[in-house]
Amino acid sequence: MITFNQVTKKYSSEKTAVKDVDFTVDEGKIVVLLGPSGCGKTTLLRMVNRLESITEGSIVIDNENSMDLDAIELRRKIGYVIQSNGLFPNMTIEENVMIVTDLLGWNKKKKKERFNYLMKLIGLDPKIYGKRYPHELSGGQQQRIGVVRALAADPPVMLMDEPFGALDPIIREKIQDEFLQIQREVKKTILFVSHDIDEAIKMADKIMLLRDGEIMQYDTPSKMLSHPENEFVNQFFGKDRAIKSLSLHTVRNLQEVIGLAEMDESIYDTKTINVNQDLRNTLSMLLNQEADQVIVTNDQDEKIGSITIDLVQKYLHYEIKGKMSVSQEG
Amino acid sequence: MEQWARFLEINAPRILELTLDHALLVSLAIVVALLIGVPLGIYLTTNEYLAGTVLQVASVTLTIPSLALFGIMIPIFSLINKGIGFLPAFVALVLYSQLPIIRNTYTAIKNVNPEMRDAAIGMGMKTHQRLLRVEIPNAMPVIMAGIRTAVVLNIGIAVIAAYIGAGGLGVLITQGISRGDNYLIISGSLAVALLAIIADGLLLLIQKRFTTKAVVE
Numbered sequence A: 001m002i003t004f005n006q007v008t009k010k011y012s013s014e015k016t017a018v019k020d021v022d023f024t025v026d027e028g029k030i031v032v033l034l035g036p037s038g039c040g041k042t043t044l045l046r047m048v049n050r051l052e053s054i055t056e057g058s059i060v061i062d063n064e065n066s067m068d069l070d071a072i073e074l075r076r077k078i079g080y081v082i083q084s085n086g087l088f089p090n091m092t093i094e095e096n097v098m099i100v101t102d103l104l105g106w107n108k109k110k111k112k113e114r115f116n117y118l119m120k121l122i123g124l125d126p127k128i129y130g131k132r133y134p135h136e137l138s139g140g141q142q143q144r145i146g147v148v149r150a151l152a153a154d155p156p157v158m159l160m161d162e163p164f165g166a167l168d169p170i171i172r173e174k175i176q177d178e179f180l181q182i183q184r185e186v187k188k189t190i191l192f193v194s195h196d197i198d199e200a201i202k203m204a205d206k207i208m209l210l211r212d213g214e215i216m217q218y219d220t221p222s223k224m225l226s227h228p229e230n231e232f233v234n235q236f237f238g239k240d241r242a243i244k245s246l247s248l249h250t251v252r253n254l255q256e257v258i259g260l261a262e263m264d265e266s267i268y269d270t271k272t273i274n275v276n277q278d279l280r281n282t283l284s285m286l287l288n289q290e291a292d293q294v295i296v297t298n299d300q301d302e303k304i305g306s307i308t309i310d311l312v313q314k315y316l317h318y319e320i321k322g323k324m325s326v327s328q329e330g
Numbered sequence B: 001m002e003q004w005a006r007f008l009e010i011n012a013p014r015i016l017e018l019t020l021d022h023a024l025l026v027s028l029a030i031v032v033a034l035l036i037g038v039p040l041g042i043y044l045t046t047n048e049y050l051a052g053t054v055l056q057v058a059s060v061t062l063t064i065p066s067l068a069l070f071g072i073m074i075p076i077f078s079l080i081n082k083g084i085g086f087l088p089a090f091v092a093l094v095l096y097s098q099l100p101i102i103r104n105t106y107t108a109i110k111n112v113n114p115e116m117r118d119a120a121i122g123m124g125m126k127t128h129q130r131l132l133r134v135e136i137p138n139a140m141p142v143i144m145a146g147i148r149t150a151v152v153l154n155i156g157i158a159v160i161a162a163y164i165g166a167g168g169l170g171v172l173i174t175q176g177i178s179r180g181d182n183y184l185i186i187s188g189s190l191a192v193a194l195l196a197i198i199a200d201g202l203l204l205l206i207q208k209r210f211t212t213k214a215v216v217e
Ligand SMILES: Nc1ncnc2c1ncn2[C@@H]1O[C@H](COP(=O)(O)OP(=O)(O)OP(=O)(O)O)[C@@H](O)[C@H]1O
Pocket: A011, A015, A016, A017, A035, A036, A037, A038, A039, A040, A041, A042, A043, A044, A195
């Protein structure tokens, strides 16, 4: 758990980067810091591992005031991932990943086991990749190494500053999924900086939207989309926030509320999607008219019905729009 | 051609001996210069205030004409009765190599990708761990470039050492000039050039051998 108590950061007497920020990141949750460039996301993050000093207030990590701890020890207990992955080109992948465990003095056997485990998490063969150097990996692979390096010593807390920002959209989505999968297993307390709304909606248990160093709203993604607390939040998520919120719902949700359509066996050109697919991807598939009929399959791969644009629209209308606060519409 | 053959037949052993003297003087000066300059350059990266001053002083040293610097050594070392010979030449060369070595070491480390440094600090490395594991290895190509500059510079400047009786290939050249003997001048100059090329090549090999491919790129 990370608690910010009225934290303020001034780079100089005129420049206040973070103003009176007060919030808690619950154990095992991902909080995404979101907001326009220069709003103080990175500054907020870097105060946690004391890469930046705190001007006023305090940050408490698992019941310990961060200032009471030795900075070096504190940092070794916090995983840190940055956009450009920060891998060291003079070290092999294995050396890179195991740095913190090395600093902590783990023995060889324990390190080897840990390395193999971590590489399995990201689906890279430790034997092949362990001895390579960072420049011998693709950007996506490097970024995953950056992530497991931060996980190496099993820190309770992770700080991630636009960890997937430099990747192309397809790889980024894959790595986001993979990371969420890992997070289900490791359950870290995570502060995650992003300036990508879709990424925030997807990754966050809670989103914190910042402007000029101040909290605009701190809420779950669906609350944020359906009940923006002020005009800035409303504007930030944009007119298409209803569509954006579709990514928080799955075909299964739709099935439960309004049911699926019958399958038409006579249509030859069909595609199938899984019932766990989110509705936003489903909608874009339908809009792209990739097939004449889109059939939904359940977890056992059995066909359970079909889905149409009309159904998504209906669901959007009743389930999402209906629940959005009316006063903020327009 | 024939005359060259005859000249070399007589002078080859002497040229070789002077080349070795020359190489020895330069090598010793470089080793000592490295022992001072590299640690100093590294230290300065952690002390911004001192860095400015030291780099300025080192720059000034390099602007003193080499002949003058050797000249200054004479009265200073006369105080301990060593006004001419190996010692003053050696000290002058050490001073001369400081700038390229300190400056390259300093800038090399300062120019290591700030995100890499950030990652190192963020992971909980102490200053010396960060220097040894991350900054120095990644700065190695530039540090080595500074050392190579210093070596080549010193091989050239050490020619002047002959004027203060420190021997080396400068002896051939100064003798050649005073006797009007072109053979001496040319052979001396060629030997200096050759020595510089070989030394530079050798250091480049060492540099390649000890830095990973990734760092060089
Ligand atoms: N070292 C510094 N000295 C002075 N001002 C700084 C420093 N670092 C950041 N700032 C300022 O503080 C504000 C917040 O910066 P910060 O890097 O936290 O923004 P950010 O939200 O991470 O932006 P981005 O999305 O562009 O990464 C900006 O106005 C920035 O110019």
